[in-house]
Amino acid sequence: MSYQQTMFDKIWEMHLIKKLEDQNDLIAIDRIFIHDVCGAFVFKMLDEAKTVVADNTRIYATPDHTPATVMGRTGETSKTGKRIMPIFTEGCKKYKIRLFDLDDPRQGIVHIVCPEIGLSLPGMTIACGDSHTCTHGALGTLSIGLGTTQLYHAMTTSCIIAKKPKTMRIRLEGKRRPEISAMDIILFVLSKLGIEVAVGYAVEFSGSVVREMSMEDRFTLCNFSVEMGAEYGLISPDEKTIDYIQGREFAPQGEDMDKLIAHCHEIASDKYSVYDKDIVIDITNIERQISWGINTGQVIGISGTIPDAKDQKSDKDKDSFLEACSYMDLKPGQNIRRLKVDHVFIGSCANGRLSNLVTAADAIKGRKVARGVKAVVVPGSMLIKQAAETMGLDKIFSNAGFIWGMPGCSYCTCSNDEHVASGSRCVSTTNRNFIGRQGVNVRTHLASPLTAVLTALSGSIE
Amino acid sequence: MELIRGKVLVSLGDHIDTDLISPGKFLTSYEPEYLGSICLCEYAPDFREKVRAGGLLIAGKNFGCGSSRETAPIALQAAGVRAVIAEEFARIFYRNAINVGLPCIECPDTLKSISVGDEVEVDLAKGIVVNITKSMHIVGEPASEKLIEILEGGGLMANLKSRLLSTR
Numbered sequence: 001m002s003y004q005q006t007m008f009d010k011i012w013e014m015h016l017i018k019k020l021e022d023q024n025d026l027i028a029i030d031r032i033f034i035h036d037v038c039g040a041f042v043f044k045m046l047d048e049a050k051t052v053v054a055d056n057t058r059i060y061a062t063p064d065h066t067p068a069t070v071m072g073r074t075g076e077t078s079k080t081g082k083r084i085m086p087i088f089t090e091g092c093k094k095y096k097i098r099l100f101d102l103d104d105p106r107q108g109i110v111h112i113v114c115p116e117i118g119l120s121l122p123g124m125t126i127a128c129g130d131s132h133t134c135t136h137g138a139l140g141t142l143s144i145g146l147g148t149t150q151l152y153h154a155m156t157t158s159c160i161i162a163k164k165p166k167t168m169r170i171r172l173e174g175k176r177r178p179e180i181s182a183m184d185i186i187l188f189v190l191s192k193l194g195i196e197v198a199v200g201y202a203v204e205f206s207g208s209v210v211r212e213m214s215m216e217d218r219f220t221l222c223n224f225s226v227e228m229g230a231e232y233g234l235i236s237p238d239e240k241t242i243d244y245i246q247g248r249e250f251a252p253q254g255e256d257m258d259k260l261i262a263h264c265h266e267i268a269s270d271k272y273s274v275y276d277k278d279i280v281i282d283i284t285n286i287e288r289q290i291s292w293g294i295n296t297g298q299v300i301g302i303s304g305t306i307p308d309a310k311d312q313k314s315d316k317d318k319d320s321f322l323e324a325c326s327y328m329d330l331k332p333g334q335n336i337r338r339l340k341v342d343h344v345f346i347g348s349c350a351n352g353r354l355s356n357l358v359t360a361a362d363a364i365k366g367r368k369v370a371r372g373v374k375a376v377v378v379p380g381s382m383l384i385k386q387a388a389e390t391m392g393l394d395k396i397f398s399n400a401g402f403i404w405g406m407p408g409c410s411y412c413t414c415s416n417d418e419h420v421a422s423g424s425r426c427v428s429t430t431n432r433n434f435i436g437r438q439g440v441n442v443r444t445h446l447a448s449p450l451t452a453v454l455t456a457l458s459g460s461i462e
Numbered sequence: 463m464e465l466i467r468g469k470v471l472v473s474l475g476d477h478i479d480t481d482l483i484s485p486g487k488f489l490t491s492y493e494p495e496y497l498g499s500i501c502l503c504e505y506a507p508d509f510r511e512k513v514r515a516g517g518l519l520i521a522g523k524n525f526g527c528g529s530s531r532e533t534a535p536i537a538l539q540a541a542g543v544r545a546v547i548a549e550e551f552a553r554i555f556y557r558n559a560i561n562v563g564l565p566c567i568e569c570p571d572t573l574k575s576i577s578v579g580d581e582v583e584v585d586l587a588k589g590i591v592v593n594i595t596k597s598m599h600i601v602g603e604p605a606s607e608k609l610i611e612i613l614e615g616g617g618l619m620a621n622l623k624s625r626l627l628s629t630r
Contacts, residue, residue, distance in 0.1 A: 022606045041492050041532070045619070065486075083490040131530040131554055147532030147558035148492075149618050165553075195477060196524040199550060229524060231553050295477050316522060316573065320475055413529075415486040434481045434528060436504045 004270040006167050007236050008202045011142040011267055015125045017159060024161050029058075029154050030124040034097070035110045036063035036081075036088040037415060038129025041148045042155060043091025053095050054158040060119055061092050062100040064109045065415040069378050069405035075102055078417040106249075108381025108407040111135040111349040115219065116383055118248030121260060122237040123267045127154045132349050132431065134225040138218035139245070140237035140267060142202075145226065165200055165231060166276035171207035174284030181359065182217035183351055183429065183448035185209065186224040187289035189281055191299035199229035201277065204269060209283055210235060215244040216353045223350045227296040227431055237264040290461065291433050291446040292336055293324035298433075300336060302451065302461075308332040327435055328443045336445075337461055342424035344375040344456035345438075346449050347405070348412040351429035352380030357388050360449040361396045363457075369401035370459025374421075378405035402456070414438055427455045464610060466545045466565060466584040467594075471517035472509060473578050478521055479528035480555060484537045486529070497533050498540030513542035518584070520576050521548040526555025535559040545584055547572050547591055547602075560609060563617030567591065569602030576600075586610055 017026040034042065039061055046053070053059060066084045068077035075085030092099040100106040106117055111132050114120045120136040126143035127133065129151040136143040144162070146154060154160050170193075172185065203225050210218065218235050225233025235241075242261055245251045252260050288302040300307070306325065309332060312318045325331065330339075346352075346360050357379060369375045377397050379385040385407055388394060394404045410418055412430035419439035420426045426444050429452050433444040445461065454462040482505040484497060491497070502509040513519070519538065525548035526534060535558050538546065545565040549572045559566045567584055569575075569591055576582060580595040589604030605613070615621030 022608050037489055037531075044492060049619075065489075080487070080490050129530060131528065145530040145554055147530050147554065147561065149532060149561035150557060152619075195527065196550065199524060200553060226528075226554075229527065229552060316476065320477070323475070413486045415489055417487070419487065432479075432481065432528060434479045436485060437481050440504060 004273040006204065006273040006275060007140060007234055007267050007269040008142065008167050008204060008232065011123055011125065012164055014123070015142070020161060023163055025164055026159055027125060027162055028159050029127045031119060031126050032059045032154055033110050033114050033126065033128040034059065034061045034151070035065055035130060036067070036084050037065045038148065038151055039091060040084045040087040042129060042151045043087060043095070045148060045152045046091070046095065046155070051156055053097070053155045056096045058158065059097045059155060060100070060114065061097050062107050062110050062113050063088060063102060064408050065413055067102055067408050068416050069408045069410045069418060071406060073102070073406055080415055080417060105382050105386065108384065109349045109352060109409060111223070112352060112380035112384070115139055116248065116381060118245060118251030121245065121251070122241060122264045127151065127160060131226045132223055134230065134233040135219050135223040135349055137225065137232055137234040138215065138222040139241055140234060140264065142232060142234065144231050165202045168198055168201040168203045168230070168277040169275040169279065170203060170205050171278070171280045172205065172209035172283055173207045173280060174209065174282040176209055176212070176283055177285065179288065179450060180283070180286060181448040181450060182213060182220035184286065184289045185283055186221050187291065187296070187299045187446065188283060188286050190224065190228060190297045191289065192281060193228060193279065195227060195295050195297040196229045198225065201230050202232035202234065203228065203230040204234045204236070204275070206236065206269070207280070211238065214355060215240055216355045219353065220350055223431055224296070236268040238268070288448060288451050290336055290451060291444070292328060292330060294327055294433060294435050296431070296433060296446065298324055302337060304336060306330045306332050306334045306336065339461045340425065341373060341427050341455055341460060343420045343426035344373060344452050345411040345426060345428040345430065346376070346452050347378035347380065347410055348430040349380065350431040351449050352378060352384070354384050354387050356429065356449040357384070357393055358391070360453045361393045363450055363453040364396055364400045367400060367457045369456045373456055373459050374403070375401065375456040376403045376405060376411060378410040379407050381407050411438055427452050427461060464585065464587050466586070468544055468582065469517045470520055470576055470578050470580045470582060471513045472506070472519050473573065474519065474521040476522035477524045477527055480526055480531050480534035481528055483526070483534040484531055489531065489533060492533065494536055494540035497537035501537035501541040510541050516542045516544055518582060519543045519546045520572050521546065522573050523550040525551050526559070527552040530554045530558070532558040532562060535562045535564045539564045547576065547584065549573065560612055561618040563613055563615070563620065565613050567602050567605070569600050571600055586613070
């Protein structure tokens with residue numbers, strides 16, 4: 001048997017320029033993506049250092065964090081946008097970076113836009129100043145989220161200094177029930193493994209459940225890698241990956257595409273490759289999942305009840321458990337179902353893709369959003385918005401009482417003045433239920449687009 | 463820099479995320495002074511007051527999880543935190559902290575062995591935290607010479623700047 005290697009190791013080696021001291025490696029970066037917030041900060045750094053970018057042809061930008069999502073918005077509709085957007089757009093001009101601005105038909109959330117227009121390709125190393133860069137790994141890329149200094153380093157040298165992480169494989173097996181989405185599956189995984197299981201690891205998702213998943217579902221899965229502590233999340237490319245890429249605007253064509261297909265086979269993890277940690281999770285018969293607490297591991301099934309403090313392992317776990325109960329205003333033993341909500345949000349780099357919106361719209365079946373609930377749907381990109389409107393989804397949502405928005409991060413990061421009213425309870429298809437993330441004292445429950453719609457229609461968790 | 467001596471001023475639990483440290487809605491400026499003023503402002507409104515004099519912060523597992531915003535370590539530093547001792551750091555936060563010159567040391571059992579008010583001495587090179595008040599020490603991850611050099615120079619950028627200037 002030939003030498004067996006994981007996809008992560010293969011891509012890392014292909015991009016290794018030099019081994020440095022302290023077990024650090026110098027890694028070549030193929031593409032760099034920037035959004036408005038990390039962009040504005042890094043441009044300031046570039047200005048101060050009076051330096052230039054190494055290769056502007058590998059850098060792409062689109063605003064997503066600070067623009068408002070109301071119809072007729074401009075970059076300056078929000079207060080934060082007013083500060084950030086001019087620095088961002090000026091910087092793109094000054095450093096000659098290709099920008100998909102708010103008036104561009106491709107604008108949207110950077111982690112949705114770059115795969116969707118064929119900029120994220122299998123085998124590439126990708127860097128972006130955002131922790132959810134792991135999302136692109138669904139295409140078989142090695143993609144990492146960076147802070148400003150490292151992003152500056154990447155832009156001025158086209159490489160990064162990084163320690164090679166250990167590898168972990170999470171194999172998802174079993175039979176998926178039809179109403180179970182990728183969001184339910186990843187929330188279930190987090191509830192089983194906890195949110196620090198992958199600190200210091202690169203996670204590869206595999207198994208029959210992943211192989212059967214659509215590309216859009218795979219993005220949702222990889223999006224959560226960072227929520228379990230991993231800097232990288234990956235899925236070996238297969239026929240579905242190749243089908244997804246074919247024909248996209250920036251994807252290779254003709255002979256180049258043939259080369260990419262060959263490259264996909266080359267980089268896929270070898271059958272018998274060994275991982276530092278190997279985990280199998282059976283998802284047979286799991287029900288829809290929802291978070292009840294203040295981190296992404298505090299998750300239960302939709303028919304479940306809030307767990308008991310007695311079941312927590314250590315005193316420290318007990319403390320954080322009690323903090324979660326108190327912040328969320330929940331009691332052990334209480335049903336999660338029928339809990340009254342004030343706000344529902346569907347969108348984000350986790351669940352703002354076309355298939356998510358189709359699932360959500362299909363579940364409406366002529367009903368209306370319950371009185372007193374503010375329900376908002378924000379497509380992940382202009383291309384998704386366009387496609388959804390061609391299908392008439394915007395009408396289905398509007399007729400039911402949902403607000404239909406312009407693409408952006410919106411109620412996920414709340415960096416654009418859009419935040420959930422203080423003290424409210426919100427069901428959200430996003431990826432973080434941290435204290436205060438969606439607004440002051442806002443109680444966030446993470447769930448799938450289907451659960452979000454059913455909740456909006458009934459006015460309580462459903 | 464190799465030895466950082468000071469009083470532990472604040473203790474935080476597990477999974478303190480960067481949204482708590484530097485909330486998204488305030489991300490309009492990169493000025494340390496401003497970031498220090500918003501540091502943990504909603505989660506622990508008295509934080510600024512407690513660390514103003516300068517001292518150490520202790521925390522549990524997965525410190526700095528979540529968003530990759532580098533404003534988080536800058537905010538802690540500007541608020542008065544001279545070093546963070548935690549049981550475990552989220553990797554992106556750790557890299558950002560070193561790059562901005564905020565010393566971080568990973569020590570299992572931090573919260574069991576150190577309390578607020580303790581006088582401690584952190585030896586980065588040896589990876590040892592001596593708890594002077596309790597007359598005990600805990601062993602953590604040592605930092606390499608290179609890493610200490612970066613921290614001593616005030617972070618990666620400040621370091622490069624002074625190195626480039628000296629070679630000119």
